[in-house]
Amino acid sequence: MKRIALLGATGSIGRQALQVIDAQPELELVAAASGSQPIEGLAPLTQTGGDLVALLERSQPDVVLNAVVGFAGLPATLWALDRGVTLALANKESLVAAGELALRAHARGGGFLIPVDSEHSAAFQCLEGRAPETVESLVLTASGGPFRGRTRDELEDVTPEHALAHPTWNMGPKITVDSATLANKGLELIEAHFLFGLDYDNIEVVVHPTSVVHALVRLRDGAALAHLGYPDMRIPISFALTYPERAATAIPSLDLSGGLTLEFHAPDLETFPLLALAREAGERGGTYPCAYNAANEVAVAAFLDRRLPFLGIAEVVAETLAAVDGAEAGDLDELVAADAEARAIAQQELAAA
Ligand code: NAD
Ligand code: MG
Numbered sequence: 564m565k566r567i568a569l570l571g572a573t574g575s576i577g578r579q580a581l582q583v584i585d586a587q588p589e590l591e592l593v594a595a596a597s598g599s600q601p602i603e604g605l606a607p608l609t610q611t612g613g614d615l616v617a618l619l620e621r622s623q624p625d626v627v628l629n630a631v632v633g634f635a636g637l638p639a640t641l642w643a644l645d646r647g648v649t650l651a652l653a654n655k656e657s658l659v660a661a662g663e664l665a666l667r668a669h670a671r672g673g674g675f676l677i678p679v680d681s682e683h684s685a686a687f688q689c690l691e692g693r694a695p696e697t698v699e700s701l702v703l704t705a706s707g708g709p710f711r712g713r714t715r716d717e718l719e720d721v722t723p724e725h726a727l728a729h730p731t732w733n734m735g736p737k738i739t740v741d742s743a744t745l746a747n748k749g750l751e752l753i754e755a756h757f758l759f760g761l762d763y764d765n766i767e768v769v770v771h772p773t774s775v776v777h778a779l780v781r782l783r784d785g786a787a788l789a790h791l792g793y794p795d796m797r798i799p800i801s802f803a804l805t806y807p808e809r810a811a812t813a814i815p816s817l818d819l820s821g822g823l824t825l826e827f828h829a830p831d832l833e834t835f836p837l838l839a840l841a842r843e844a845g846e847r848g849g850t851y852p853c854a855y856n857a858a859n860e861v862a863v864a865a866f867l868d869r870r871l872p873f874l875g876i877a878e879v880v881a882e883t884l885a886a887v888d889g890a891e892a893g894d895l896d897e898l899v900a901a902d903a904e905a906r907a908i909a910q911q912e913l914a915a916a
Contacts, residue, residue, distance in 0.1 A: 643674070
């Protein structure tokens with residue numbers, strides 16, 4: 564039996580995780596947390612709001628599935644990594660913001676860190692057991708979101724409703740907006756750098772509108788390995804929760820009888836500047852990725868609230884990155900301060916916008 568603590572149980576990932584846990588007799592839900600919706604009775608221990616670490620201490624799970632959205636997921640990520648408790652990580656923002664701290668905690672704890680993000684789950688599987696020197700590069704695929712193919716002019720007046728209509732994935736509002744701006748792929752680029760120890764030069768992003776190929780790994784002999792499947796988050800969730808057994812699921816494999824066409828093209832970095840900004844923030848290192856994430860969270864919330872136009876999201880992030888010092892954070896307190904500083908600057912930029 565594996566005892567699971569599910570953080571973010573009421574969200575898109577959280578609800579799909581409940582289905583996976585229900586269908587898998589060897590998975591037992593021992594604790595669940597939500598941000599604001601009541602969830603009493605969902606698990607032996609439940610919590611709404613409050614300190615997630617306190618719930619983890621009380622429940623002592625074998626696996627933490629962190630499906631909280633945003634920087635709020637960070638203490639739980641560090642708790643699991645530090646203790647060597649298996650971390651099934653959907654909350655990419657915590658790894659982006661605190662990459663160095665998280666890697667140190669992971670090295671201390673020595674447990675499994677299994678990504679739930681579909682591209683990273685795919686990459687993890689393609690990379691598993693491979694000597695680092697045989698790996699040339701990683702390719703992350705992006706659907707391109709609802710605004711693929713548009714020009715900047717055509718994005719002036721798009722509303723939250725337009726941005727929330729994602730073509731291939733049905734997800735929570737924050738990540739759906741991130742997919743529309745390509746900030747999601749920017750966060751994933753930084754996430755991949757920390758997860759797999761790859762230089763930014765060795766991580767490519769390609770647009771692949773149908774989201775069937777989740778990632779590819781290029782090897783030094785000219786081979787490329789890809790991970791394919793229908794876009795269904797229950798597959799990477801199940802993989803992470805049952806690792807390394809890879810339990811069976813009832814989810815159908817690809818149907819190839821009707822033919823399968825795979826289309827790839829380069830991302831439009833001018834129309835979607837948040838992807839290039841993420842690469843820059845990642846390469847600069849220090850707390851630049853933390854500032855990128857913080858400013859993006861502030862700007863996306865303002866866009867969803869109709870206080871900021873769609874194109875303003877990238878502007879707020881760019882202005883914030885230009886204003887912060889980006890100095891390395893030695894510990895969690897310094898990182899939390901860097902996050903707060905970036906949020907304050909982003910708020911000022913919003914007021915000025
Ligand atoms: P969502 O908005 O649907 O759900 C977020 C969950 O987090 C909710 O249960 C909410 O109550 C909880 N939450 C928010 N703040 C909290 C707090 N302070 N304390 C405790 N709980 C809190 O989001 P989602 O789409 O499920 O995404 C969750 C995470 O997974 C994000 O980091 C996202 O980037 C990542 N992710 C999601 C998908 C997807 O398909 N939805 C795919 C890949 C990665
Ligand atoms: Mg993803």
